[in-house]
Amino acid sequence: MIRVENLVKTYDTGTQALRGVSLHVREGDIFAFIGPNGAGKTTTIRILATLLETTAGRATIGGEDVFRYPERVRKLIGFMPDEFGVYPGLRIWEYLDFFSAAYRMPKLERRRAIDDVMALTDLAPLREKMVETLSKGMRQRLCLAKTLVHDPKVLILDEPAAGLDPRARIEFRALLKTLSGMGKTIFISSHILTELREFCNACCIIERGRILASGDIDGMAERLMPARIIVVRLLSRAAEAAEALAVHPGVTASRVEGNAVRVEFQGVEADMPGLMKMLVEKGLPVVGLEEKERDMEALFMRITKGELA
Amino acid sequence: MSGAAPGAGPGTGRADGKGGALDRLVGRLLRAGVSLQSPILVREMRTLLRGRKFFVSHILLLVVLAGVLLIAATTSAVTGDDSSSVGRLLFFAFFGGLGVVVVFLVPAFSCTAVTTEREGRTLDLLLTTTIRPWEIVWGKTLSALVVILLFMASALPLVTVSFLFGGISPWDLIMMYMAVLFVTLIVSSLSLAVSSHCRESKSAVVIAYVLTLVVCGLLIPVASLLMDILNVRELTSISAAMSMRHWTEQALILLVPLFLSLALFALNFAAAANRLKPPTANRSTNLRAIWFGFLLGCLFLLMVVTDVGVKRGWLGLAEWYFTLALGLGVLSPLLWLSTIYFASEETRLPPRLLEDCERLGGLRLPLRAFMPGPASGLAYAAVCTLLIMGGMVWFCGASASSLDRSRLLHAGASFMAPVGLFLLTSAGIAAFFSSLGLKHRPAGFAAFGVSTLLAFGPLIHMGCQQLTNTGASFHTLLNFHYLCPVLAGMSAWSSGAGDMSVTLFAPDADVMPAAGSGMPLWQASAIAYGILTLLVWTLAMVRIRRAQARWRENLARIAAEQGGTGLEVGREQIAGAPRGTRP
Ligand SMILES: Nc1ncnc2c1ncn2[C@@H]1O[C@H](COP(=O)(O)OP(=O)(O)O)[C@@H](O)[C@H]1O
Numbered sequence: 018m019i020r021v022e023n024l025v026k027t028y029d030t031g032t033q034a035l036r037g038v039s040l041h042v043r044e045g046d047i048f049a050f051i052g053p054n055g056a057g058k059t060t061t062i063r064i065l066a067t068l069l070e071t072t073a074g075r076a077t078i079g080g081e082d083v084f085r086y087p088e089r090v091r092k093l094i095g096f097m098p099d100e101f102g103v104y105p106g107l108r109i110w111e112y113l114d115f116f117s118a119a120y121r122m123p124k125l126e127r128r129r130a131i132d133d134v135m136a137l138t139d140l141a142p143l144r145e146k147m148v149e150t151l152s153k154g155m156r157q158r159l160c161l162a163k164t165l166v167h168d169p170k171v172l173i174l175d176e177p178a179a180g181l182d183p184r185a186r187i188e189f190r191a192l193l194k195t196l197s198g199m200g201k202t203i204f205i206s207s208h209i210l211t212e213l214r215e216f217c218n219a220c221c222i223i224e225r226g227r228i229l230a231s232g233d234i235d236g237m238a239e240r241l242m243p244a245r246i247i248v249v250r251l252l253s254r255a256a257e258a259a260e261a262l263a264v265h266p267g268v269t270a271s272r273v274e275g276n277a278v279r280v281e282f283q284g285v286e287a288d289m290p291g292l293m294k295m296l297v298e299k300g301l302p303v304v305g306l307e308e309k310e311r312d313m314e315a316l317f318m319r320i321t322k323g324e325l326a
Numbered sequence: 327m328s329g330a331a332p333g334a335g336p337g338t339g340r341a342d343g344k345g346g347a348l349d350r351l352v353g354r355l356l357r358a359g360v361s362l363q364s365p366i367l368v369r370e371m372r373t374l375l376r377g378r379k380f381f382v383s384h385i386l387l388l389v390v391l392a393g394v395l396l397i398a399a400t401t402s403a404v405t406g407d408d409s410s411s412v413g414r415l416l417f418f419a420f421f422g423g424l425g426v427v428v429v430f431l432v433p434a435f436s437c438t439a440v441t442t443e444r445e446g447r448t449l450d451l452l453l454t455t456t457i458r459p460w461e462i463v464w465g466k467t468l469s470a471l472v473v474i475l476l477f478m479a480s481a482l483p484l485v486t487v488s489f490l491f492g493g494i495s496p497w498d499l500i501m502m503y504m505a506v507l508f509v510t511l512i513v514s515s516l517s518l519a520v521s522s523h524c525r526e527s528k529s530a531v532v533i534a535y536v537l538t539l540v541v542c543g544l545l546i547p548v549a550s551l552l553m554d555i556l557n558v559r560e561l562t563s564i565s566a567a568m569s570m571r572h573w574t575e576q577a578l579i580l581l582v583p584l585f586l587s588l589a590l591f592a593l594n595f596a597a598a599a600n601r602l603k604p605p606t607a608n609r610s611t612n613l614r615a616i617w618f619g620f621l622l623g624c625l626f627l628l629m630v631v632t633d634v635g636v637k638r639g640w641l642g643l644a645e646w647y648f649t650l651a652l653g654l655g656v657l658s659p660l661l662w663l664s665t666i667y668f669a670s671e672e673t674r675l676p677p678r679l680l681e682d683c684e685r686l687g688g689l690r691l692p693l694r695a696f697m698p699g700p701a702s703g704l705a706y707a708a709v710c711t712l713l714i715m716g717g718m719v720w721f722c723g724a725s726a727s728s729l730d731r732s733r734l735l736h737a738g739a740s741f742m743a744p745v746g747l748f749l750l751t752s753a754g755i756a757a758f759f760s761s762l763g764l765k766h767r768p769a770g771f772a773a774f775g776v777s778t779l780l781a782f783g784p785l786i787h788m789g790c791q792q793l794t795n796t797g798a799s800f801h802t803l804l805n806f807h808y809l810c811p812v813l814a815g816m817s818a819w820s821s822g823a824g825d826m827s828v829t830l831f832a833p834d835a836d837v838m839p840a841a842g843s844g845m846p847l848w849q850a851s852a853i854a855y856g857i858l859t860l861l862v863w864t865l866a867m868v869r870i871r872r873a874q875a876r877w878r879e880n881l882a883r884i885a886a887e888q889g890g891t892g893l894e895v896g897r898e899q900i901a902g903a904p905r906g907t908r909p
């Protein structure tokens with residue numbers, strides 16, 4: 018649905034914001050575009066939203082060339098910028114009516130579309146409220162409502178959850194899930210990983226204008242963190258266990274953490290009983306052995322080497 | 327809503343296969359009518375009418391205007407004028423006040439229209455909808471118009487007071503209201519153009535007010551010229567003064583302001599809308615066309631006005647030459663600079679061209695693809711030349727009842743042939759420099775420098791002088807190069823209008839061939855410029871052809887290396903190449 022090839026962007030100031038970004042979003046994906054602040058997420062997104070010129074490279078959305086046919090692309094996408102304002106002095110329905118008119122919808126269709134998006138975003142009870150009195154979370158929802166008003170196939174959201182309280186964040190996530198269920202392709206950027214991993218099915222990580230990794234979220238964890246983290250819990254003699262584990266085949270690192278040993282293990286699942294057996298044979302008081310879930314946060318820190326995050 | 331609300335719905339313009347063209351036209355007109363009802367206007371009116379600020383300022387201005395009228399009425403009552411002149415005084419005081427309101431209120435209203443959206447971060451939201459840039463600008467222009475219309479409507483009772491005294495006809499009122507509306511259009515579109523080019527409201531306010539005052543200041547001579555034509559020395563009823571004039575003058579009095587305001591409006595409008603186009607779109611072609619149309623229209627009107635002036639007797643011959651020289655002195659350097667600017671400007675390749683290129687196998691890019699600026703620059707220059715030369719010769723001939731006709735024709739040709747050819751030469755020089763791969767600005771400056779040298783170095787004329795054996799002085803030589811109208815205008819200012827005809831038509835020797843030589847000076851200089859033009863354009867074309875061949879080779883090499891057609895890469899090179907680099 019979205020295809021980006023070798024996008025390069027150098028701002029007039031000389032900042033190289035993008036140095037060859039390529040990515041591919043399939044239809045129906047919820048695609049997480051992850052990177053620390055200043056990585057070039059907003060730049061990429063503004064280029065995709067036809068608001069910024071690229072220095073080199075190509076981009077298509079739904080098969081339409083973003084640079085050749087910006088008007089066609091604008092029809093396809095719903096864009097929510099990272100920072101946005103509202104027009105003061107309007108009621109919520111008037112605000113949405115303005116945007117649907119700006120999308121050239123006929124009057125009758127407009128009314129229905131507004132009712133639909135207000136129901137979807139739970140804004141219906143606030144129909145007559147003035148937009149400038151809304152809270153941050155409500156504004157975010159209003160902006161999403163305006164993004165949806167022309168029923169776009171692709172949603173491009175730039176850090177939509179930034180600055181929301183946890184409750185609003187959960188609601189927002191649920192809303193995105195609903196939208197994905199409606200068959201929309203969602204391209205969402207964030208500098209926070211945990212909020213995305215549950216419901217995104219593909220992602221890519223960008224840093225300093227380069228794509229560091231991309232693919233399915235699970236596949237990527239497998240590929241980038243081949244080592245499993247195994248925590249062996251003992252009653253005592255943890256140091257002794259750590260030494261024994263360190264020389265075991267497949268173990269790349271072991272570290273004592275109180276009464277437990279944290280092991281990085283390269284083997285597959287079938288190799289784990291062997292590890293257990295070795296410990297028991299040495300007479301160590303093993304209480305349990307548990308595999309840590311591959312944490313996206315750790316993955317992120319690892320990939321970006323903590324340089325900018 | 328107070329905006330236009332045409333009742334025409336869709337469906338009226340359904341094409342039924344047969345009556346295609348007309349139906350489509352009707353449908354298009356209907357749709358255009360519907361889009362007059364701009365969403366932007368609706369939104370701005372909602373916001374505006376909800377706030378208290380609008381009503382307060384509105385009423386305040388009305389009170390001030392009423393006060394001005396009261397003072398005018400009392401002073402004229404004291405001096406004991408007759409009733410109808412009191413009426414006219416009140417009438418003009420009212421429109422004076424209204425003019426001031428427009429000139430000061432409209433920029434304040436319009437110049438922040440886009441910057442506040444930029445600052446309030448709503449512009450990106452608006453631009454990513456499918457609304458067209460011109461619709462945005464039109465919507466915002468409409469809101470300014472509606473504000474002024476509301477004000478004029480509510481001020482109507484004030485102006486009707488002047489009718490009680492008499493001396494004014496309803497036609498006067500209609501004409502003045504139209505004039506105010508046109509001024510509103512000019513001022514609001516100018517402010518919008520400033521607004522869409524500025525980042526901050528603060529700078530937009532300053533620039534918009536300065537420009538508004540400059541433009542209004544430039545319009546004052548035009549207005550006073552029209553007043554001169556009408557012979558309005560004191561306050562009179564305009565419609566009465568009009569009815570006493572010849573129809574050609576009446577037409578001019580309507581045509582000149584109409585043309586000026588529409589042209590200025592179109593220029594500002596296009597400038598404002600271009601800035602709101604997608605960054606990859608072509609942002610300059612339409613502006614270029616309008617600008618040249620404006621300059622050419624001004625030239626044409628200048629000739630018509632001066633011609634009618636001579637015929638109807640409100641311009642003496644000296645004044646006629648003075649006006650013409652001054653007008654040309656302003657317009658022709660503008661034309662010259664614009665030609666250089668646009669000829670050296672490089673524009674992005676339009677998408678359609680890329681498609682063509684693909685269809686043709688990618689290897690036959692048209693010449694235009696490499697030199698879009700110079701090619702159209704050449705076309706413009708050619709049109710300018712034809713118009714200037716043809717118009718001048720014709721008008722000189724037509725208006726020369728009292729002067730020696732052939733002498734005027736010679737003068738016109740000697741004056742305009744080098745001018746037109748000089749434009750072509752400048753465009754060619756610019757084309758040459760940008761074909762060297764220079765960027766827009768360096769190419770423009772280089773072309774400017776070289777063609778200035780050409781213009782100021784009357785070497786060509788010296789040569790022509792030798793050729794034709796005319797005993798022209800250096801001072802007369804200056805008359806024959808491109809900047810002649812400027813210099814003539816300047817010397818006109820310094821030496822007084824009486825000497826004017828002398829500068830151009832002085833001794834026969836300057837214009838007419840000296841005894842014994844076959845060729846008049848203007849012909850010689852035209853030939854010299856013609857040869858130069860040919861030379862420069864040939865050079866430029868050779869360079870362009872070479873660049874094209876290199877590009878083709880490049881593609882072939884890429885194709886050989888990568889096994890593809892090379893087209894992909896070529897297209898990317900063009901689409902993605904940073905401004906200023908050429909394939
Ligand atoms: N308008 C601009 N002019 C110059 N540099 C910019 C501009 N916008 C962003 N940048 C720079 O480009 C880089 C990428 O910025 P951005 O895309 O906003 O990052 P992100 O959204 O991932 O935080 C940053 O170094 C930033 O300073």
Ligand SMILES: [Mg+2]
Nearest residue numbers: 058059099176
């Ligand atoms: Mg950002």
